[in-house]
Amino acid sequence: MVAQTQVHPPSPERFFETIHGYQQTACLKAAIDLDLFTAVGEGNHTAAALGRRCGASERGVRILCDYLVVVGFLTKEGSQYGLAPDAAMFLDRRSPACIAAATDFLLSPLLTDSFKDLAAAVRKGGTTSGETGTLAPEHPVWVEFARAMAGFMTLPAELIAGLLRADAGEKWKVLDIAAGHGLFGITLAKYNPNAEIVAVDWPNVLAVARENAQAAGVISRYRTIPGSAFDVEFGGGYNLVLITNFLHHFDPLTCEKFLRKVHAALAPGGRAVTLEFIPNEDRVSPPIAAKFSLMMLGSTPSGDAYTFSELERMSRQAGFASSELHALPPTPQQVVISRK
């Protein structure tokens, strides 16, 4: 925020930078398409060497790399490029934390098309992609999501397992709402041999979750309920209900009604664990959580990035006794733990 509070004369630079934001997207996507970050990590440091490795022109690579230095993914010493720490960890495909594959989902036309005429979504107050945007039943985007975003969610899933002290080994019955890739539940089961997971999602998506549970060696404690989380019977007696990246798709009343259903499924003392982009009460900080609201305007009829006080109110009105906010650094998301 320092730069914004400094006194400087008005300048067209901010307009220029912002109107060309799409080139940042294009540049990062091109680098990932060319697997440039892996190539640098492997020891190719010049535009010439990278061009050979990536099957691209030296001139094109040089210009692309310089741009990536400006936006902070590469370093440059003389004409030698290197990986900045964020790229080494998250964009080199040899890194276990690599999230490059998430690009396919994040830039899928279903999400990006709404932004071609965002003014129309602002006029309407919600997505212009059909009635329901990404929320149509069994929309194939969620299978793509489940496959593409697993890497992206590894870190928050691990952090949540730590936050909940999964490794203490308490007997847990866990309901994983809109499980997708299933990683949140699966990670709890991995750390806690006494955890049983029940995953809810569309049938086509649950197939991906089940694959991941199998690969993680927890399939014997993994059960699935196919269907809409709003319609299916959850059963009861859960110690934990995971509500990860779910509430932001819906309006507050729908969220509250849904949380009432979650509350009913919990055992006494049970906890709802809500992972979200949660802006501060001013709604304009921190940047990523605050900006996420626009993503929901573009891609859903009435979703939003809710503040903690909004989530706390929804939980309270759904019957929860208390709610606590937890940051999950270094991720841009936060967790609300609400106790029955």
Add this chain to the structure above:
Amino acid sequence: MVAQTQVHPPSPERFFETIHGYQQTACLKAAIDLDLFTAVGEGNHTAAALGRRCGASERGVRILCDYLVVVGFLTKEGSQYGLAPDAAMFLDRRSPACIAAATDFLLSPLLTDSFKDLAAAVRKGGTTSGETGTLAPEHPVWVEFARAMAGFMTLPAELIAGLLRADAGEKWKVLDIAAGHGLFGITLAKYNPNAEIVAVDWPNVLAVARENAQAAGVISRYRTIPGSAFDVEFGGGYNLVLITNFLHHFDPLTCEKFLRKVHAALAPGGRAVTLEFIPNEDRVSPPIAAKFSLMMLGSTPSGDAYTFSELERMSRQAGFASSELHALPPTPQQVVISRK
């Protein structure tokens, strides 16, 4: 640059922010389409009031405005939005320096299409939009450019007139290369009643320049040469040749050859005035000039953002005795003045 040199653990935030860069473009375009900045400037400060004024939903406006606060175009106090200084000067249509109209050109498909598959341009080393990209003879984009970018170029045109001391009233014969809107030459003529301007551009573009010269009251000292600047006869005895936002479209040898033609057209002691995005010798700073190179990769066969040492070398090999670099704050561009 402070943020980048701070020590912090790797984070996926930079990936997330950059891959969603297209939403910055969409958000700013939506605000301009809705004329939101003018509406705020007129005294509408709440999402409700702005929604009424812009014909948009309160919810959509609130989310759009919050995003615009995050990226620095609006301020927010409680639920009251205001114009940040950059927006008040450059995006409120009531401001004489408003550059909102430039959006149409900057986001015209001809420029943006190349970025849909930037990896292809990196592989090839140049634009994938046909043989010549934006450089096709009489391409209609340049008429659009001439109309849309005039506001954007008012400030640099004024600054160049100041730098050259146009108001000193020397007898000048000025050649304006690829004049476009014509503002650079016209502004010199406005400040210097003893300046005669000769503008070169495609015939369809010169019509716009002539309109502007008429409006500025300098048409009696305004002459035009229709055609490609590479092919037409310039004549000779010029005191100044303006080469504004032109060289970046071409490879260095083409630039050098062109500068030789300019050199020949100048009177002894005459000056070539080159306006460009000029990155530092490291090619990765300052941000806007450095990033401009990618724009040329995407939209031209072999254009680039040249450093001062590259421009100086081209000028020297074209016969110029000396070249000097001048910043043009607060614009992101710089001027090279080369003397015959």
